[in-house]
Amino acid sequence: MRSVLFIVSLVFLSACLSPFIGQDPPTGLSGPPALRARFDSVMAAAHLSWQRGPEEGFLRYELERRTAIDSAVVAVLDDLEDTTYVDPGLLGDVVYRYRVVTYLDRDQGEVSLPSSVVEGGIHRQVVVWPAGTEEERFLPTRLVVGPDGVISVVGVGSGSVRRFDGTGNLLATLPFTRDRLACMETACLDGPSLALDSRGSLHVVYNVRRESGPVQALWTKFDPEGRPVWTRPLGVLFARQILIDAQDRVRIESVSQLLEYDLEGQPVGPRRLLPPLLATSVHLWTGRVAALVEPLQTDDAPTPAPRLIVYRDADRRETDFTVGRDPIDADDRGDGLLQRPADFCVEDGADRAFILNAGLHRIEVFRRGQFLTRWGEAGEEPGQFRFGGSVEVVDDPTRGQASERQVLAGGIARDREGFLYVADTFNDRIHKYGP
Numbered sequence: 001m002r003s004v005l006f007i008v009s010l011v012f013l014s015a016c017l018s019p020f021i022g023q024d025p026p027t028g029l030s031g032p033p034a035l036r037a038r039f040d041s042v043m044a045a046a047h048l049s050w051q052r053g054p055e056e057g058f059l060r061y062e063l064e065r066r067t068a069i070d071s072a073v074v075a076v077l078d079d080l081e082d083t084t085y086v087d088p089g090l091l092g093d094v095v096y097r098y099r100v101v102t103y104l105d106r107d108q109g110e111v112s113l114p115s116s117v118v119e120g121g122i123h124r125q126v127v128v129w130p131a132g133t134e135e136e137r138f139l140p141t142r143l144v145v146g147p148d149g150v151i152s153v154v155g156v157g158s159g160s161v162r163r164f165d166g167t168g169n170l171l172a173t174l175p176f177t178r179d180r181l182a183c184m185e186t187a188c189l190d191g192p193s194l195a196l197d198s199r200g201s202l203h204v205v206y207n208v209r210r211e212s213g214p215v216q217a218l219w220t221k222f223d224p225e226g227r228p229v230w231t232r233p234l235g236v237l238f239a240r241q242i243l244i245d246a247q248d249r250v251r252i253e254s255v256s257q258l259l260e261y262d263l264e265g266q267p268v269g270p271r272r273l274l275p276p277l278l279a280t281s282v283h284l285w286t287g288r289v290a291a292l293v294e295p296l297q298t299d300d301a302p303t304p305a306p307r308l309i310v311y312r313d314a315d316r317r318e319t320d321f322t323v324g325r326d327p328i329d330a331d332d333r334g335d336g337l338l339q340r341p342a343d344f345c346v347e348d349g350a351d352r353a354f355i356l357n358a359g360l361h362r363i364e365v366f367r368r369g370q371f372l373t374r375w376g377e378a379g380e381e382p383g384q385f386r387f388g389g390s391v392e393v394v395d396d397p398t399r400g401q402a403s404e405r406q407v408l409a410g411g412i413a414r415d416r417e418g419f420l421y422v423a424d425t426f427n428d429r430i431h432k433y434g435p
Helices: 002-020
Strands: 035-040 045-050 058-066 071-077 084-087 096-106 109-114 118-120 125-130 140-145 151-155 160-164 170-175 193-196 202-209 216-222 228-233 239-244 250-254 257-261 278-285 288-294 307-311 319-323 343-347 352-357 362-367 370-375 388-396 401-408 411-414 420-424 429-433
Touching: 035 096, 035 118, 045 096, 058 084, 071 084, 140 193, 140 411, 140 420, 140 429, 151 193, 151 202, 151 420, 193 239, 202 239, 216 239, 239 278, 278 343, 288 343, 352 411
Parallel strands: 343 411
Antiparallel strands: 035 045, 045 084, 058 071, 058 096, 096 109, 096 118, 125 429, 140 151, 151 160, 160 170, 193 202, 202 216, 216 228, 239 250, 250 257, 278 288, 288 307, 307 319, 343 352, 352 362, 362 370, 388 401, 411 420, 420 429
C-alpha cells in the first residue's frame, strides 16, 4: 500500500514540475506583493516600497490610500522598476491605510494583483487621562516633562502641581497655595506658570487673590523629590511667565517687565521693560528666547495674525525669524494660520515647533518656519480638544476684582523621546501623542 501511495505522489509531483523542466523558473510575483511603509513625522510623510511585479504583461502600479473619511489613488506608476513612493502631507493622529495594486495584461483582459494592506500614521494618540477629579475641576493649563519622564501639570482650578507618569498614573500632588488663584486674560488665559532647572527642582510662579487689595505675585520652589523649599513674593503687579535657561538663569515676566534671578530667588540684574506686545507663551528655541505674540490692534489697519517670534536676545528687541502667516481673507482657517495660540514647544534637532492653536482647537506643527502638519478639532470625543471655556478672571489686578468670562487656554510639552503632552483645559484631561 505504501509503495502505491509513493508512486501516485511521484506521478503527481512530476506533473506539477513538468512545465518548468528544461527552462528557467517563472519571474515576478507568484502571489500578492508585499508592501512596506515607514511613517516619518519629521517630514509628515509615508515612505512606501513594494516587490517588483511580473515583467510579462505589466501595465502599471496604483497606490491606494484610505482614511476613515476618504480614499484616493495617490500615485500611478507605469515603470516596472519604480517600486518606491513618498506620500507627503500626512495629518497627525490619523490612521492611514495603504495598498499597492499591480495591473497586468492577460489573455482574459486586464487583471489586478492587490497587495496586503499596511497602516500607520504620525503623532497617533497613545493615551488620554483625566487631570482632575469628579469633585474638583483642575483645568490644566501648563505642563513640563522632566528627564525622568514625569509630567508636572498646573491648572487654574487648583493651587497645586499634579505629577503623572507617562501612562497617566497620578504620582504626587504638590500644593503651593490655599488661596484663590488669580488669572488674567490677555490674548489667552494667564494662570500659573512652571519650569524645571538643571538640578530637577520645580519652580512655579502664580498670583493669588486676597480678601481685599491687589493681587499678589508669588514664586514657589520644590526640590527634585517634590518637597517645598520656599515661597517668595515677587513684588510685581502680576507674574505671567517663568523661563529657566541652560545656565540656570531665571527670567520672570510680569505684565510689562522682565526680572532676572538666580535659583535661590535672588535678583541678579535690573528690571527691564518689555516691548508692548502680548506674549502668551515664552520658551527657548536653540538657546534663544521665543514667544507666541498676539499683535496689538491699531486703528484703520488690518490686524496681522499671531506669530511665533524667535528673538536674538532676552530683551526681545531684535527678531531673528518668525513662524506663521497672515489670513488670506476674513474666512481663512487654513493650514499654518495661528488664531489665539496659547502655548508651544520645540524640537531643536529637527527645527520643529508644535503650537497649540487654541482659537482653532488644533495642534499646528511647523518645520524650519514652514507649515508641516496639524491635528485636532473642537469637541469632547477622543482626538478632540476644548480650549475654550468659562473661568473667573481678574478685571483689575490692583484691586483684585474678578468676574466669570469666556477665555481660551491650553498647554503643550514634549519629552526627550519625542512624545507630546497636551493640556486639554476645558475637557480637564491630558493627551499623550506619539513622536
